[in-house]
Amino acid sequence: xxxxxxxxxxxxxxxxxxxxxxxxxxxxxxxxxxxxxxxxxxxxxxxxxxxxxxxxxxxxxxxxxxxxxxxxxxxxxxxxxxxxxxxxxxxxxxxxxxxxxxxxxxxxxxxxxxxxxxxxxxxxxxxxxxxxxxxxxxxxxxxxxxxxxxxxxxxxxxxxxxxxxxxxxxxxxxxxxxxxxxxxxxxxxxxxxxxxxxxxxxxxxxxxxxxxxxxxxxxxxxxxxxxxxxxxxxxxxxxxxxxxxxxxxxxxxxxxxxxxxxxxxxxxxxxxxxxxxxxxxxxxxxxxxxxxxxxxxxxxxxxxxxxxxxxxxxx
Amino acid sequence: xxxxxxxxxxxxxxxxxxxxxxxxxxxxxxxxxxxxxxxxxxxxxxxxxxxxxxxxxxxxxxxxxxxxxxxxxxxxxxxxxxxxxxxxxxxxxxxxxxxxxxxxxxxxxxxxxxxxxxxxxxxxxxxxxxxxxxxxxxxxxxxxxxxxxxxxxxxxxxxxxxxxxxxxxxxxxxxxxxxxxxxxxxxxxxxxxxxxxxxxxxxxxxxxxxxxxxxxxxxxxxxxxxxxxxxxxxxxxxxxxxxx
Numbered sequence: 001x002x003x004x005x006x007x008x009x010x011x012x013x014x015x016x017x018x019x020x021x022x023x024x025x026x027x028x029x030x031x032x033x034x035x036x037x038x039x040x041x042x043x044x045x046x047x048x049x050x051x052x053x054x055x056x057x058x059x060x061x062x063x064x065x066x067x068x069x070x071x072x073x074x075x076x077x078x079x080x081x082x083x084x085x086x087x088x089x090x091x092x093x094x095x096x097x098x099x100x101x102x103x104x105x106x107x108x109x110x111x112x113x114x115x116x117x118x119x120x121x122x123x124x125x126x127x128x129x130x131x132x133x134x135x136x137x138x139x140x141x142x143x144x145x146x147x148x149x150x151x152x153x154x155x156x157x158x159x160x161x162x163x164x165x166x167x168x169x170x171x172x173x174x175x176x177x178x179x180x181x182x183x184x185x186x187x188x189x190x191x192x193x194x195x196x197x198x199x200x201x202x203x204x205x206x207x208x209x210x211x212x213x214x215x216x217x218x219x220x221x222x223x224x225x226x227x228x229x230x231x232x233x234x235x236x237x238x239x240x241x242x243x244x245x246x247x248x249x250x251x252x253x254x255x256x257x258x259x260x261x262x263x264x265x266x267x268x269x270x271x272x273x274x275x276x277x278x279x280x281x282x283x284x285x286x287x288x289x290x291x292x293x294x295x296x297x298x299x300x301x302x303x304x305x306x307x308x309x310x311x312x313x314x315x
Numbered sequence: 316x317x318x319x320x321x322x323x324x325x326x327x328x329x330x331x332x333x334x335x336x337x338x339x340x341x342x343x344x345x346x347x348x349x350x351x352x353x354x355x356x357x358x359x360x361x362x363x364x365x366x367x368x369x370x371x372x373x374x375x376x377x378x379x380x381x382x383x384x385x386x387x388x389x390x391x392x393x394x395x396x397x398x399x400x401x402x403x404x405x406x407x408x409x410x411x412x413x414x415x416x417x418x419x420x421x422x423x424x425x426x427x428x429x430x431x432x433x434x435x436x437x438x439x440x441x442x443x444x445x446x447x448x449x450x451x452x453x454x455x456x457x458x459x460x461x462x463x464x465x466x467x468x469x470x471x472x473x474x475x476x477x478x479x480x481x482x483x484x485x486x487x488x489x490x491x492x493x494x495x496x497x498x499x500x501x502x503x504x505x506x507x508x509x510x511x512x513x514x515x516x517x518x519x520x521x522x523x524x525x526x527x528x529x530x531x532x533x534x535x536x537x538x539x540x541x542x543x544x545x546x547x548x549x550x551x552x553x554x555x556x557x558x559x
Binding site: 058083118171179291 | 546
């Protein structure tokens with residue numbers, strides 16, 4: 001068969017909603033795009049542990065501490081599923097981590113913003129996880145089988161996280177004046193970066209066309225962003241708080257909320273490494289990796305010794 | 316009654332502070348799987364401490380809650396073992412700390428399961444499966460690191476040396492432990508045997524000369540505890556009477 005034939009069969013499968021599996025033929029670009037996207041997603045889970053981990057030691061009650069600890073642990077678990085999904089495409093976890101630590105691979109820019117107050121734990125759950133879920137619900141139907149299946153598991157936990165985040169803010173919104181101010185301040189700081197999580201405008205997005213054709217993505221950045229804004233603009237009313245956008249207004253004709261211009265300069269700056277925490281997040285990952293070198297070596301060496309001993313015994 | 320309150324707080328504080336220390340690793344572990352495992356242990360210990368604080372709060376009355384006990388008592392009121400408040404230096408020291416405590420807690424909770432106080436017995440019963448897992452996980456790591464590379468072996472020797480004066484406190488009874496009728500001698504015997512067995516497999520040796528740093532159980536701590544509490548209690552102290 002010619003490559004064209006393979007390509008045709010591949011595209012037919014996609015068009016017929018048949019999942020692509022690891023051993024199936026796939027175009028190189030499909031493989032590469034999936035590796036890039038899944039590993040970036042895995043890195044985001046792992047780097048995403050840091051801003052929230054920042055508040056574990058200071059969580060204001062034992063119950064909140066337990067919820068937060070469990071949440072950050074879930075993220076580590078998501079990282080594991082996703083690294084495994086990416087490995088089915090022929091890249092090792094070590095390679096992926098190397099790419100993260102050298103800056104070759106990206107992670108979600110949202111985690112380059114600092115968590116300054118306890119209310120940020122609520123805002124991250126509600127806004128950041130909320131934005132991630134819209135993307136992830138779509139990815140449950142992505143064309144690459146292992147990625148889609150990992151997403152199904154992840155989505156269940158993420159929607160739980162989002163509710164927990166909202167509940168953190170709900171308690172603050174009913175609390176003292178200081179707590180209310182803390183709540184509003186966190187929403188103000190996280191709102192715009194959350195909108196940026198959906199990526200550049202469709203007109204500027206380079207990866208979108210093929211991704212749609214291959215059903216890696218099924219909705220455009222702008223569509224997802226609009227869904228998110230429509231959802232949050234309603235939920236914020238329950239909190240009795242506001243979103244920091246004077247142009248946010250229901251448009252009866254479009255049946256969507258209109259919203260103000262996103263600061264794309266800020267977006268590109270953070271992507272390029274100039275966000276408030278890019279340096280410290282990457283350094284934290286590097287430090288963990290380097291400090292863990294001897295532990296991983298020891299574990300390997302011990303496993304080796306055991307194998308040899310068993311072999312000797314059997315002999 | 317006071318002895319029961321003190322004893323319950325001793326267990327609650329010890330599990331909470333060890334949980335707090337372990338959770339410092341969350342997001343910074345040497346490998347993702349072990350990051351998850353240690354966080355799991357931190358969560359178990361936190362859960363145990365909550366059951367214990369809730370029971371202590373019931374005994375104390377006077378509107379005490381699990382949070383008022385964890386967040387509004389000061390350095391001199393905390394009764395945790397000194398061992399668990401020591402700062403983490405590396406993965407080896409964290410493992411040895413957890414190992415020492417888990418083996419102790421395993422034998423202790425086996426006794427507490429049979430205790431005449433049914434509340435304490437029920438809490439111990441509920442926790443014992445978790446503790447068995449902690450003991451197994453930490454034992455495996457002691458063996459792996461002790462019998463791993465030259466570097467890991469050396470780091471284990473350092474950790475053992477660093478912690479050697481902090482194990483006896485577990486077995487030296489305070490007045491409130493005596494009243495609880497715990498056979499600490501037996502626990503010490505079981506602990507020694509188990510630790511020596513695991514160390515032997517790990518090609519390590521438990522030091523035969525140790526000094527006993529004590530005081531934690533009665534509220535005289537190392538300088539480290541003050542910082543743990545300052546961090547942990549900051550929101551409750553800064554915003555008195557707020558709900559979270």
